[in-house]
Amino acid sequence: MDKFSRRKNVIIGVLCAIILIFTTVIQSDMYKRTAWGTKHVITVGAFSDSYWEVQNGYSYYILNNAIQRFEEQYPNVKVRFESGIMKEDYSEWLAEKMLSGDTPDVFFVLPDDFNGLAELGALKDLSDFTAGDSTFDDGQFYDSAYAYGQLEGVQFALPYECAPKLMFVNKSILDREDIAMPEKDWTWNDFYEICSKVTKDTDGDGEIDQFGEVGYSWRDAFTSNGVELFNQDGTQCYLAGENTKKAVTFMDRLEECSGGVNVGSRDFDKGNVAFQPMSFSEYRAYKSYPLSVKKYSGFEWECIPMPSGPNGDNISSLDTLMVAMNRNTKNAKYAWEFMKILTYDKEIQSEIFKYSEGASVLKSVTDSDEAPQELGQHIDGSGILDQQILSDAIENAAVAPRFRNYDYAVAEIDRAINEIIEGQSNIGTELIIWNRSINRKLKNSGW
Incomplete structure (x- = not known):
C-alpha cells in the first residue's frame, strides 16, 4: 500500500470516529449540556414569596415546573432566574435591572407597577404574538383578567393568576x-x-x-x-x-x-x-x-x-398578577413561548389552585371538576365556596x-x-x- 492510500485510510478512519462520537452524543442528549448545544438563554424576573402575602411553603414551585416543561420542549434553551427576591423588594430590583440594561426577558408585573412600566416603554407590545400565533386563543382567558394587561387598548402583559x-x-x-x-x-x-x-x-x-x-x-x-x-x-x-x-x-x-x-x-x-x-x-x-x-x-x-x-x-x-416581555429582548420567540406555558398551559395553571392562593386565569381550569377539590372545605361548619360564584366573580369583574x-x-x-x-x-x-x-x-x- 503506498503512502497516499495509507493517508486516505487514516483520514477515513478519523472521519468515521468523529461521526460515531457525534452520533453517540446526539443520541444520549449529552449535547444539551454542552456550550455548543445550548444556543439560547432566557432570563426571568420573579419574587420568592406569594403575591398574596401568605407564607405557603411553595416558593418558585410553579415557576420551576414551568421551566422544566419549557426546557423539555426546547432543549436548546435554558431558563434562568435570580432567586431570593422578596415581593416587597421586587419593584426596586426590577427597576435597577432596567437601569443597568440587564432587564429579564420575561418578568412578573405587579398591578401597581403595570401602568408605569408600560408608559416608560419597558414592556413589549404583544399584539403581533397574540394575533400571529395559531396555537393561542385569548378567549381561553377570563375577559376581565386578560384586559388587566392592556393599556389604552394595547396588550402589554398576559394574566398569570387572579383573585376577585x-x-x-x-x-x-x-x-x-x-x-x-x-x-x-x-x-x-x-x-x-x-x-x-x-x-x-x-x-x-x-x-x-x-x-x-x-x-x-x-x-x-x-x-x-x-x-x-x-x-x-x-x-x-x-x-x-x-x-x-x-x-x-x-x-x-x-x-x-x-x-x-x-x-x-x-x-x-x-x-x-x-x-x-x-x-x-x-x-x-x-x-x-x-x-x-x-x-x-x-x-x-x-x-x-x-x-x-x-x-x-x-x-x-379583580386583582391580577401579570407576566410581561422585555421590550428589548433578543429572544422574543422563546420568551413568548415561556409566557404561554406560565399563563396558557392548563397543567401549570391548575397548579395555582394547589400551590398558591389565587385562581387560574383560564376559564377551563377554574370551571373544571378538579377546582372544587382543591378549594377544599372549611372547618368549624363553614362550607365550600360555590364554584359558580368564583367563576362569575372573575368573568364579570369590572376592569377600569x-x-x-x-x-x-x-x-x-x-x-x-x-x-x-x-x-x-x-x-x-x-x-x-x-x-x-x-x-x-x-x-x-x-x-
Whole structure:
C-alpha cells in the first residue's frame, strides 16, 4: 500500500470516529449540556414569596415546573432566574435591572407597577404574538383578567393568576339575629337593612360592640352601581354622574350606620362584624387548618358576591398578577413561548389552585371538576365556596380603563370622596366641583 492510500485510510478512519462520537452524543442528549448545544438563554424576573402575602411553603414551585416543561420542549434553551427576591423588594430590583440594561426577558408585573412600566416603554407590545400565533386563543382567558394587561387598548402583559373581591359573611351573627343569608343577587337595600339591624350594643354597657360592615369602600360602591369614572383614553372624568351620586350617598348612609365608631378589620376577625369585603386569596389563605383556627375560629363564615346598586350588578374588582416581555429582548420567540406555558398551559395553571392562593386565569381550569377539590372545605361548619360564584366573580369583574396618570387620578378621587363624606356639604354639588378640578388636570396633564 503506498503512502497516499495509507493517508486516505487514516483520514477515513478519523472521519468515521468523529461521526460515531457525534452520533453517540446526539443520541444520549449529552449535547444539551454542552456550550455548543445550548444556543439560547432566557432570563426571568420573579419574587420568592406569594403575591398574596401568605407564607405557603411553595416558593418558585410553579415557576420551576414551568421551566422544566419549557426546557423539555426546547432543549436548546435554558431558563434562568435570580432567586431570593422578596415581593416587597421586587419593584426596586426590577427597576435597577432596567437601569443597568440587564432587564429579564420575561418578568412578573405587579398591578401597581403595570401602568408605569408600560408608559416608560419597558414592556413589549404583544399584539403581533397574540394575533400571529395559531396555537393561542385569548378567549381561553377570563375577559376581565386578560384586559388587566392592556393599556389604552394595547396588550402589554398576559394574566398569570387572579383573585376577585367577595363579601365575607359572619353567619353566626346573622343566625343570632334571625337573619337569612343573602341571596346571590342581593342589593344595597338588603345590605343596608342587615347592617342597620345587627349594629347594636349587645352587652348593655352603653357602647355599640356589634357592627354591620367594615372595609366596604367607594370603589366597591362605584363598581356595583355601573359607575364608569373615565373614558377609555383617560381624557375625561365622570365623577358628577347620577350613578356616582347614588354610590356616594349610599356610602354616607353606611358611615352613619356605624354610629360614629371607627370599625376595623380586627373587629371582624373577633366575630363582631357581619360583613367584610375581602379578596378570594384571603378565602384561600384562611380556609383550612391552622390559619382558619387562628383567625376565624369563633364563628362560621361564608363568601357571597358583592351587593348590587340600583343601576348596577353583583360585581366587584379583580386583582391580577401579570407576566410581561422585555421590550428589548433578543429572544422574543422563546420568551413568548415561556409566557404561554406560565399563563396558557392548563397543567401549570391548575397548579395555582394547589400551590398558591389565587385562581387560574383560564376559564377551563377554574370551571373544571378538579377546582372544587382543591378549594377544599372549611372547618368549624363553614362550607365550600360555590364554584359558580368564583367563576362569575372573575368573568364579570369590572376592569377600569388603563391610561397615563390613571393612578394619580384615582388618588384624587379617593381624596374627594373622603372629604365629601366627612363634610356636611351637598353631595351633588361637591361632586361637580371635584369633577371640574380633576378634568382640568387630566386635560392639562396636571400630575
